[in-house]
């Protein structure tokens with residue numbers, strides 16, 4: 064048996080033994096995910112699963128061990144993912160700390176910052192939110208206005224953010240601020256601070272899905288210390304160089320959001336054929352829907368191959384730096400189409416918005432939620448602009 | 461196995477790219493079309509393919525080949541596609557060799573030396589109607605003496621007119637639509653009773669209608685087992701479909717590249733047309749479709765090489781996805797070239813024609829989409 068085959072066998076056995084049965088059932092909705100944090104609440108099985116996975120470093124399998132990771136190679140990380148998918152193990156932790164901040168800290172952070180911030184992220188102890196967008200600065204993010212003024216031992220922050228996902232539930236924020244008014248891109252800083260700081264308030268925004276995971280966030284003379292201990296600066300990288308961090312982080316955010324396209328590799332038709340009905344040949348008895356679902360199966364399987372290839376080439380340093388934009392674009396557009404088909408397959412039953420049978424209108428709410436996939440983290444149009452200019456080198460940059 | 465080419469595969473790819481671009485770029489296709497070449501491809505070039513080792517990629521090392529796999533064959537096919545190089549590579553060295561690999565040693569000894577030398581050309585006599593329907597094969601092979609007698613018609617036998625041997629799928633039992641009862645035969649293309657009628661296709665390749673009138677073959681001509689031709693046919697089809705997907709991908713990538721170049725240089729309204737967002741967004745969308753198709757094709761090839769049980773599913777995904785992405789590439793290509801895209805002088809139209817032919821070869825995107833639904837049980 065090769066080392067990798069051995070790793071696969073051991074991993075499968077370990078997952079089988081340690082993943083609680085509840086964590087192998089499909090999630091019932093967005094609120095069924097574990098986000099951790101200071102005020103986390105857990106459903107049965109969730110805490111145990113998080114703890115055993117974190118103890119192995121498998122909430123972040125490919126991070127170095129000294130920062131709470133599993134220290135796995137690319138091939139091993141892939142195998143862990145495959146075995147978790149095969150055994151239907153849920154992800155132990157959903158976290159902007161893992162998807163976005165962590166990779167940025169690994170790349171730009173000082174040793175002291177990494178030691179201070181990364182292990183709690185891996186264990187799900189601090190819940191993070193992302194303070195990027197402002198009412199006047201969405202796609203044109205670098206036009207942001209929230210100001211941070213140097214006051215010697217601290218920065219004084221004033222301004223407003225919008226669309227801050229889970230700001231009302233988050234413990235800390237990674238926030239873009241303006242530290243130089245005379246420069247656009249070169250006057251932005253990337254800061255980390257506690258949402259419990261005096262002067263921070265949040266106000267939820269209700270989405271078309273009826274849910275409100277998003278907030279307006281206000282900063283009113285918020286004092287952010289320059290250091291959280293020896294060498295642990297609140298600013299990542301350098302003052303006025305936050306745009307580099309922001310862009311790097313967006314790369315990770317985009318790859319993460321793109322994962323939606325490969326969500327549930329299960330064939331749509333296989334899942335819905337019985338529900339919609341079958342003809343005497345055993346085929347899904349709505350030929351147009353059947354064709355669309357089979358096309359979606361192809362899109363999803365092809366995109367999964369793309370995601371695998373992207374991961375492999377990314378790790379090996381072989382992919383174009385703007386490739387995450389393509390992944391984000393393609394993955395989110397596929398995911399939206401997938402949910403359109405799920406609605407079509409469900410017919411009138413999934414129109415129920417508030418009923419026990421519909422689990423509180425989960426299917427319809429999820430469908431509406433996916434519409435934000437091609438907006439959040441940068442819109443599809445902006446992704447296409449980036450591809451045109453940075454990959455295809457079309458004129459007019 | 462990571463989902464990108466390893467060093468050796470990349471080297472093979474680079475040498476195939478250099479070879480096609482140097483020896484058989486699009487102007488080569490034009491030359492053979494314009495002189496109304498009856499074969500539609502250059503025999504001298506086919507010999508050069510052999511000298512490069514390409515024709516032996518799927519032939520075992522102990523039989524004089526390179527003993528490589530579908531990923532490697534695919535790297536050559538992609539460059540064939542990108543340069544619209546006319547050759548019998550896909551039918552002979554990929555699908556044909558793969559069928560013979562599933563057959564007996566005697567047949568391999570008979571045909572592999574010629575293939576390795578770039579002298580032998582194989583034709584695939586599978587389709588009987590205008591659309592690819594291998595499950596509907598009805599051509600009859602009846603037992604006679606020590607062998608069989610073949611009667612019936614085949615069409616879309618690409619390069620069938622120049623073929624030395626035809627791989628013929630026929631029924632030794634059962635009827636069209638049955639799972640079992642197919643047998644594959646290696647038939648000398650010049651045998652008594654075989655008549656071939658070649659036509660030039662839209663992409664200027666030649667394809668034959670082949671008529672079999674009481675053609676007798678002996679038992680040695682059977683590839684694999686009698687009545688169990690399905691096993692061999694599957695191998696042939698998987699190799700041919702994955703290969704066609706790779707060639708299609710090359711066509712789409714080539715067509716995208718020349719279009720990007722064109723819109724970077726053409727000015728209208730005082731601007732380079734490539735600076736218009738209406739074109740940029742469509743081009744960026746096309747780029748992303750091509751990338752996804754590329755990943756799907758490579759995944760299918762790797763799975764075939766690994767002998768994965770899901771390889772067949774992924775081959776259909778690859779053929780369909782590469783087909784749809786490339787169809788988009790050539791359509792956008794002609795449109796973005798504007799008026800000159802309609803002229804014979806510009807190459808973009810040649811890409812559109814090759815794509816159309818490849819779409820039909822071994823099943824179009826709709827055919828494979830339906831297969832995917834069937835394989836998923838709905």
Ligand SMILES: Cc1cc2nc3c(=O)[nH]c(=O)nc-3n(C[C@H](O)[C@H](O)[C@H](O)COP(=O)(O)OP(=O)(O)OC[C@H]3O[C@@H](n4cnc5c(N)ncnc54)[C@H](O)[C@@H]3O)c2cc1C
Pocket residue numbers: 192193194195196197198200201202203225226227228229277435438439440441442443444445448
């Ligand atoms: C559900 C959700 C969650 C979010 N979570 C967060 C979060 O946690 N933290 C955070 O900071 N932000 C978050 N965002 C904000 C998100 O990043 C912005 O909404 C996004 O960047 C788009 O900005 P905008 O809404 O201002 O739209 P605008 O920039 O006003 O765009 C409006 C339309 O114009 C198009 N457009 C704009 N510029 C161009 C151009 N140059 N070329 C072509 N078309 C263009 C856009 O594509 C879009 O279709 C979230 C948004 C949503 C919907």
Ligand SMILES: Cc1cc2nc3c(=O)[nH]c(=O)nc-3n(C[C@H](O)[C@H](O)[C@H](O)COP(=O)(O)OP(=O)(O)OC[C@H]3O[C@@H](n4cnc5c(N)ncnc54)[C@H](O)[C@@H]3O)c2cc1C
Pocket residue numbers: 726728729733736738739795796797798799800802
């Ligand atoms: C078969 C045929 C018959 C014809 N017959 C005649 C005839 O009888 N008489 C005659 O005078 N002409 C004729 N034409 C010419 C025809 O009118 C032009 O081809 C057409 O106007 C397009 O111009 P173009 O070919 O220069 O393309 P271009 O203007 O170079 O356009 C190339 C591409 O760029 C796009 N593009 C250009 N500008 C923009 C923009 N601002 N924004 C976004 N996209 C843009 C175009 O849509 C196109 O996709 C004929 C053309 C053909 C193909």
